[in-house]
Amino acid sequence: xxxxxxxxxxxxxLLVFAILAENQCFAQRSLAIRxxxxxxxxKAGTIEDGIILxxxxxxxxxxxxxxxxxxxxxxxxxxxxxxxxxxDPYYVVTVGRDAQSAGETRTIVIRGQTITxxxxxxxxxxxxxxxxxxxxxDNIDWKAATRSGITTMxxxxxxxxxxVIVQPTVKSAQIINPDGxxxxxxxxxxQSLDLLRSGLRAPxxxxxxxxxxxxxxxxxxxxxxxxxxxxxxxxxxxxxxxxxxAxxxxxxxxxxxxxxxxxxxxxxxxxxxLWTDVxxxxxxxxxxxxxxxxxxxCVNATKEIKQAKLVFIAAGSDLFEAIRDLDxxxxxxxxxxxxxxxPNTRDRINIPKFLxxxxxxxxxxxxxxxxxxxxxxxxxxxxxxxxxxxxxxRQKAFEALTxxxxxxxxxxxxxxxxxxxxxxxxxILDGDPFAATTSIQSVFVEGKQIYxx
Amino acid sequence: xxxxxxxxxxxxxxxxxxxALPAQDTAKPSEAAKKPPTKEILAIVGGDIITVTxxxxxxxxxxxxxxxxxxxxxDVKVPEGATTIDAIGKTVTPGFVAVDVGRMGLAxxxxxxxxxxxxxxxTLDPFDRxxxxxxxxxxxxxxxxxxxxxxxxxxxxxxxxxxxxxxxLGFDPDLEENDAIVETAQRDYGPFVSLxxxxxxxxxxxxxxxxxxxxxxxxxxxxxxxxxxxxxxxxLVGESxxxxxxxxSMSGALGQYSWREQIAKAKKYLLDQAAHEKVIAxxxxxxxxxxxxxxxxxxxxxxEIPLRIAANTVSDIRDQIQxxxxxxxxxxxxxxxxxxxxxxxxxxxxxxxxxxxxxxxAPRFGEEQSSGTWIEMSxxxxxxxxxxxxxxxSNAMSLDGIAGRDxxxxxLEAAFAVRGGASEKTALAALxxxxxxxxxxxxxxxxxxxxxxxxxxxxxxxxLDYRTYVETAIVNxxxxxxxxxxxxxxxxxx
Numbered sequence: 001x002x003x004x005x006x007x008x009x010x011x012x013x014l015l016v017f018a019i020l021a022e023n024q025c026f027a028q029r030s031l032a033i034r035x036x037x038x039x040x041x042x043k044a045g046t047i048e049d050g051i052i053l054x055x056x057x058x059x060x061x062x063x064x065x066x067x068x069x070x071x072x073x074x075x076x077x078x079x080x081x082x083x084x085x086x087x088d089p090y091y092v093v094t095v096g097r098d099a100q101s102a103g104e105t106r107t108i109v110i111r112g113q114t115i116t117x118x119x120x121x122x123x124x125x126x127x128x129x130x131x132x133x134x135x136x137x138d139n140i141d142w143k144a145a146t147r148s149g150i151t152t153m154x155x156x157x158x159x160x161x162x163x164v165i166v167q168p169t170v171k172s173a174q175i176i177n178p179d180g181x182x183x184x185x186x187x188x189x190x191q192s193l194d195l196l197r198s199g200l201r202a203p204x205x206x207x208x209x210x211x212x213x214x215x216x217x218x219x220x221x222x223x224x225x226x227x228x229x230x231x232x233x234x235x236x237x238x239x240x241x242x243x244x245x246a247x248x249x250x251x252x253x254x255x256x257x258x259x260x261x262x263x264x265x266x267x268x269x270x271x272x273x274l275w276t277d278v279x280x281x282x283x284x285x286x287x288x289x290x291x292x293x294x295x296x297x298c299v300n301a302t303k304e305i306k307q308a309k310l311v312f313i314a315a316g317s318d319l320f321e322a323i324r325d326l327d328x329x330x331x332x333x334x335x336x337x338x339x340x341x342x343p344n345t346r347d348r349i350n351i352p353k354f355l356x357x358x359x360x361x362x363x364x365x366x367x368x369x370x371x372x373x374x375x376x377x378x379x380x381x382x383x384x385x386x387x388x389x390x391x392x393x394r395q396k397a398f399e400a401l402t403x404x405x406x407x408x409x410x411x412x413x414x415x416x417x418x419x420x421x422x423x424x425x426x427x428i429l430d431g432d433p434f435a436a437t438t439s440i441q442s443v444f445v446e447g448k449q450i451y452x453x
Numbered sequence: 454x455x456x457x458x459x460x461x462x463x464x465x466x467x468x469x470x471x472x473a474l475p476a477q478d479t480a481k482p483s484e485a486a487k488k489p490p491t492k493e494i495l496a497i498v499g500g501d502i503i504t505v506t507x508x509x510x511x512x513x514x515x516x517x518x519x520x521x522x523x524x525x526x527x528d529v530k531v532p533e534g535a536t537t538i539d540a541i542g543k544t545v546t547p548g549f550v551a552v553d554v555g556r557m558g559l560a561x562x563x564x565x566x567x568x569x570x571x572x573x574x575x576t577l578d579p580f581d582r583x584x585x586x587x588x589x590x591x592x593x594x595x596x597x598x599x600x601x602x603x604x605x606x607x608x609x610x611x612x613x614x615x616x617x618x619x620x621x622l623g624f625d626p627d628l629e630e631n632d633a634i635v636e637t638a639q640r641d642y643g644p645f646v647s648l649x650x651x652x653x654x655x656x657x658x659x660x661x662x663x664x665x666x667x668x669x670x671x672x673x674x675x676x677x678x679x680x681x682x683x684x685x686x687x688x689l690v691g692e693s694x695x696x697x698x699x700x701x702s703m704s705g706a707l708g709q710y711s712w713r714e715q716i717a718k719a720k721k722y723l724l725d726q727a728a729h730e731k732v733i734a735x736x737x738x739x740x741x742x743x744x745x746x747x748x749x750x751x752x753x754x755x756x757e758i759p760l761r762i763a764a765n766t767v768s769d770i771r772d773q774i775q776x777x778x779x780x781x782x783x784x785x786x787x788x789x790x791x792x793x794x795x796x797x798x799x800x801x802x803x804x805x806x807x808x809x810x811x812x813x814x815a816p817r818f819g820e821e822q823s824s825g826t827w828i829e830m831s832x833x834x835x836x837x838x839x840x841x842x843x844x845x846x847s848n849a850m851s852l853d854g855i856a857g858r859d860x861x862x863x864x865l866e867a868a869f870a871v872r873g874g875a876s877e878k879t880a881l882a883a884l885x886x887x888x889x890x891x892x893x894x895x896x897x898x899x900x901x902x903x904x905x906x907x908x909x910x911x912x913x914x915x916x917l918d919y920r921t922y923v924e925t926a927i928v929n930x931x932x933x934x935x936x937x938x939x940x941x942x943x944x945x946x947x
Contacts, residue, residue: 188560190575293560293578296685321580321683344582345940 030055031424031447032068035078039433040418041398052082054424057446062418080441083398083433084417085151085425089405090286090313090334090365093155095134128271131155132164132178142168144373146451148366148380149440151425152176154409158185158288160195162274165409167425170450176411181311182274185288186298193301196287199275200305281307284332284408288313292343295322299331306330311408313368316340316351319360326360332408333362337383337400339390352400353392363404378439378453385434394434494518495930496531497909500540503916505547505878505885506900515545517907520687520930525901538911538932543924546881546916547901548593548680548908549863550888552807552842553787557583557597557850558678558688573599573676574689582941583850584680588926588934589942590862591916592680593908594889594898596694598848599674632765636817647705673697677892679908680926682933694892695761695785696749700769703762709776716780718745719754759783759805759891765790765814767824774802785891787844790814793830794823796837805891806834806841810869832874842888843867843880868917877917906930 031054038050040062051066052059061067068074135155145153146168154163163180166173184199186192277283287310289295295314299322302308312319312326313334319326321343326333333355340351355362366380367373373380381401388397406416414423424447431438443451495517502510502525514531516524531537560578587595638646638655646655675697677690703712725742732739744751752758760777764770765788777784786792789806791814792799799806808830816825834841843866867880875883889899897906907930914921922942926934937944 188576188578190571193575291560291578292580293685296579297575297577300685318580324683325685343580344585 030060030069030072031075032066032072033075033077033082033428034068035076036080036082036428038062038418039081039083039398041084041402042417042419044419052418052424052426054444054447057424057448059418059420059422059424062420077428079430081429081431081433081438082418082426083429084402085415085427085443085445086149086366086401087363087405087409087411087416088145088150088153088365088367089311089363089408090288091145091150091153091155091367093131093135093140093157095129095131095157127160129157129159129161130270131157131161131180132175135164137166137173137175140173142173145367146443147440147453148373149427149443150366151427151443151445152406152409152411152415153367154180154405156183156286156288160184162270163286163409165411167445168450169445170448176414181283181286181409182271182278183286183288185290186294187290188294188297193297196298196301199271200279200302200308278308279305281309283410284309284311286311286313286334289318290314292318292321295319296325299325299327313365316349317343320349320351320354323354323358323360326358328358328360331360332404333360334365334368334405334408335362336368337364337366337387339386350387350390350392352387352396353390356392356396361404362400363408364400365405366401379437380440381433381438382436385436385438388434389436397434492518494523494532494535495907495927496535496537497540497545497911497927498531498537500543500545500911502545502901503547503881504901505881506902512541513545515901515907515909517909517927517930520907522901522903522905522907522909525903538925540911544912544914544916544921545901546591546910546912547885547899547905548910548926548928549591549884550842550892550894550899551587551592551595551844551863552888552891553844553848554587554592554595554597555849556599557581557587557595558680559597559599559676573692577678577685577688579681579683579685579688584682585934585939585941586850588680588682588928589923589936589939591864591884591910591912591923591926593910593926593928593933594677594679594690594892594894596675596677596888596892598697599676648701673699677894679906679928680933681928681931684929684931684933687929690894690897691892693749693752693758694894695758696753698760698762700763703773703776704769709772712776713780715746715750716754716782719750722746723751723754753782756781756783758893759785761785761787761807763788767791767794770795771798774798774804777804778802788812790826791824792839793827793833796833796839799834799839800837804839805887806839807844807888807891808841809844809846810866810873811846828869828873830873831870831880835875835879840887840890841883842891843870843883862919864916864921865919868919871917880917 032051033054034051035049036052038044038047038052040047044062047062047064050062050064051068053061053066053068053072150168152165152167154165156163161183163183164175165177165180166175184192184196186196274283278285285308287298289298289312292314295312295318298310298312302310309330309332311332311334314322316335316338317340319333319335320340335351337352339348341347342349352362352364364384366383379385384397384401388394403412403416406412406414415425416422418426424444426444427433428441428444429438430441439453440451441453442449497515497517499512499514502513502515504510504525510525510527513525513527514529515522516529516531516535558578558581559573559576634655635646635648648654649656674693675695676692677694679688679690681688702708722742722745729739729741749758753760760782762773762784764773764786770786770789770792773784773786784802784804785807786799786804787807789808790812792806792808810828810831812826814826816822831841843863845863845866863884867884870880870883871877886895886899889895889897898908899905901909907927909927910916910923911925911927912921913924922936923934924936925932928934936942
C-alpha cells in the first residue's frame with residue numbers, strides 16, 4: 001500500500017512535470033529565419049546572410065553565428081531582406097466626434113436673420129478627445145497599414161487630442177499604450193494658438209493677461225495698435241439679441257467634461273497633466289501645422305519654454321520655408337516621404353535630404369497625405385526609395401521609417417530596430433528595401449505573421 | 454597642523470589668482486571677437502542713392518545694423534566683416550509704401566471677424582506669395598485691408614463683429630461706377646435715391662421717410678505690415694492706421710446726422726474718461742464710463758489717425774472737407790477724381806489725397822471744364838501744396854492688380870504723375886514719404902536717412918521707368934527679395 005501510494009504520488013508528479021515540460025516546450029518552440037540580409041537599424045548595421053531567432057514574440061538572438069535550437073521552426077530566406085517593422089508616428093483616423101461633426105450644422109444669427117451653416121461650432125476645435133476612449137479598433141480598415149509594413153502606429157485625429165499607440169493583428173489591431181502623446185492642430189488663428197499658449201503657460205502665472213505674443217506686435221513708436229484683447233465696443237444701439245458664437249476665451253482645459261467645475265481643490269485634469277509633462281520636457285508635443293506661417297507662429301509661441309520638445313507634422317515644402325526658425329535640438333519633423341516642390345516654383349526638391357543636411361531630425365509617416373497609401377500598392381517603400389535614389393542616405397531613410405518614429409512615440413525600447421530583447425516586428429522583402437520594384441513578402445508582429453503577399 | 458595648513462591655503466589662493474588673472478585677460482578679447490557676429494552689418498556700396506527727403510548721393514554707401522540705417526554717404530567706410538551688397542550702377546531708393554492694398558500677408562480665413570478675440574498678429578503669413586509680388590514692384594510696407602475674400606463676395610461692412618456675407622455676386626459697393634448709376638437714378642427719380650448695399654439696385658425712398666437715424670456707419674479695418682518675407686518678427690507694424698468708412702455710410706442728411714452723433718459721443722466719452730481718471734486718482738472708486746464708439750473713432754477725435762473715405766465729385770469732396778473742419782479731424786480722401794477743381798479748399802483744410810493718375814472718370818454733361826478727371830491733377834496738387842500719395846488701378850495684389858506683373862504697378866502711376874506735371878521728387882515722395890506720413894510712420898520709413906528702418910530697394914534703372922525692375926529688396930535690414938531667385942517677374946539682363 002505504502003509502495004503503491006508512493007508510486008502514484010511519483011507518477012502524478014511525473015505527469016505534472018511532463019505537462020509543464022510540454023507547455024514549456026510549446027512556448028519555447030522558436031522560429032529561426034536564416035539566409036536573409038538583415039537591416040538591423042542598430043549598431044550592428046547590415047548583416048549579410050544572418051540568422052534571426054525569435055521566441056515568445058521577441059528577438060532572442062540575431063547575427064551571423066546564432067545557434068538554432070533543434071526544436072525551432074526554420075525558415076530559409078535566402079536572397080530576401082529583413083528590416084524592422086515600420087513605425088508610423090501619425091496615422092490619422094476618425095473617431096466618434098469627427099464622424100458626428102461631419103454632418104453637423106450650426107445656426108448663427110446675423111441682424112435678426114437666422115442662417116444655418118455647415119460644420120460644428122468653432123469651439124469644437126478646442127474640445128479634447130482621448131482617442132483610446134472613443135475608438136473602435138475593429139471598425140477600422142487596417143489593410144493598407146499591414147500591407148505597407150506598418151507594425152506600430154500612433155493613431156491621431158485632427159484637432160486637440162491624446163493619441164493611442166496600437167499594433168496591427170491578423171484581423172484588427174490592439175492597443176499597446178492607451179495614453180499616448182498630446183496632439184494639437186495649429187493654424188494661424190488666435191483660437192488655435194491660444195490653445196497652445198494657455199497650455200504651455202505655467203498654471204497660476206498671468207492667468208488674466210493676454211497670452212504672450214513673443215516679440216510680436218510692436219512699435220509703440222508707430223503711434224497706433226490696439227491693446228490686445230480690447231473689447232470692440234458696439235456702436236450699435238440695442239439690437240435684437242446680439243449674435244452669440246461660442247463664448248470666446250474658454251480655457252481649453254475646461255473643455256474636459258469629466259472635471260467637476262466647482263470644488264474646493266479641483267483635481268488636476270488629464271489635459272493639465274499632459275501639458276505639464278510637455279512643459280517640463282517629459283513628453284513631446286505633436287503639433288500639426290497646415291502651412292509654413294503656422295510653423296513660425298508655433299515656434300514663436302513656444303519660444304519661452306526651452307525644455308518643451310515639439311514634433312512638427314508638416315508638409316515638406318513648409319518645412320523648407322520655415323527651416324531658419326527650426327531648432328534641431330528641440331524640434332523634430334514628421335513629413336510624408338516624397339519629392340516636394342520648392343514653394344511657388346516647379347523645381348523639385350528632396351526635402352528629407354535637405355533636412356538631414358541641416359541636421360534637422362525627421363521621421364516619415366507613410367500614411368500622411370498620400371492618396372496612394374490607401375490603394376493597393378505592391379511597393380509601399382517606393383516613395384522612400386525615390387528619396388534614397390536622389391541622395392538621402394540609406395541609414396537616415398531606415399531611421400526615419402523605424403527608429404526615429406519609435407523614439408517620438410516612446411516605444412523605442414520595444415520596437416524600431418532588430419535587436420535582442422525587442423519585439424519581433426519585422427518585414428521580409430524580396431530584395432533591397434529601397435529598390436523601386438521591391439515588394440513586401442510578409443509582415444511579422446511579435447513573431448506572428450500578420451500579412452503575406 | 455595649523456601652521457602647516459595656513460601657508461598651503463595661502464599658496465592655493467595665490468594659485469587661484471594666478472589662474473584667474475590670465476583667464477580674465479583672455480576673456481576680454483574673445484568677447485570683443487564675438488561681438489560683431491551678434492550684430493551683422495550690411496553694406497550697400499556704390500549705388501546711386503535717392504534719399505527722397507535729402508539730396509541725391511551718387512556712388513554712396515549705406516550701412517545697416519540691427520535693421521536700421523546707421524550711415525549714409527559717399528565717404529562711409531565699410532567696416533570689416535560686413536556683408537557687402539554691390540550696388541554699382543544701380544539706383545537705390547527707399548522701399549515704397551502702399552496705402553491701399555487688398556488682403557494679403559494674412560492667412561486665408563484666419564482673423565475673420567467671427568472670432569472677437571482674434572489677434573492680427575496670429576494671422577500673419579510671412580510666406581504669402583503676394584508678399585513676393587509686392588516686393589517685386591518695390592512695396593516694402595503696405596496698409597492692408599482686413600476684409601476676407603475677393604471683391605464681389607463679401608461686403609466691406611462688418612456688423613457687430615460679424616461679416617455680412619449675403620450679397621449679390623459681383624457687386625462692390627465701393628465701385629466707382631456706382632456713382633454713375635446713382636447719378637442716372639437721381640436724374641430720373643430725384644435726389645433721395647441711394648444704392649442698395651447688398652444688390653446695388655437704386656433705392657427710391659417712399660413716403661414717409663423714416664424718422665429714425667440710420668444704424669451707425671460701419672467701418673473697415675486695416676493693418677500695416679512690412680513685406681518681410683519669411684520672417685514674423687517686425688512684420689506687423691500696427692493696426693488701423695486710418696478710420697475707414699464707406700462713402701455710403703456718410704451720404705445724405707441722415708448719414709451725416711448719425712456721423713455727427715458718433716463724433717459727439719466720442720468727444721463726450723473722452724471728457725467723461727478724463728473726469729473718471731481724476732476720480733480714480735483721488736482714491737475713490739467709480740465705474741468707468743461705457744465706451745460708446747470704437748477705438749478708431751476715439752483716435753480720430755484725438756487726431757491720432759485720419760478718416761479715410763472715398764469722394765470723387767466736387768460736391769462729395771466739399772461735403773467731406775466741411776465735415777472734417779466742423780468736427781475737427783484729419784481727412785484723407787481716396788479717389789478724389791475732381792480734387793483738381795477745388796485744390797485751394799483742400800489745401801486750406803489740410804486734406805490729403807490718395808489717387809490714381811491713370812484712373813478716368815467722364816466729365817458731367819455741360820460741365821466739361823470742371824468735372825471728371827484730368828491728367829494735370831498732380832501738377833495742380835503739387836503747386837497748391839496738397840500732399841498726395843499714389844495707388845494703383847486695382848488694389849488687389851494679383852496679376853492684374855497693384856503688384857502689376859502687367860502695367861498696373863505703383864511706379865508707373867508715379868510716372869503718370871510726372872507726365873501730368875508734377876516733379877520727379879514729388880512723384881517719388883508720393884510713393885514713399887507722403888504715404889508714410891499718412892500712416893503716421895514718417896519717423897520709421899519713407900526715406901533713406903540714418904536711424905530709419907532699413908527698407909531699401911536696388912533698382913536697375915530710374916524708378917519711374919516702366920522698364921525698371923527691382924533687383925533686390927531689403928526689409929528691416931534683411932534681404933527679402935531677389936529678382937533672380939524669387940522669379941515672380943521675368944529674369945533677364947538688359
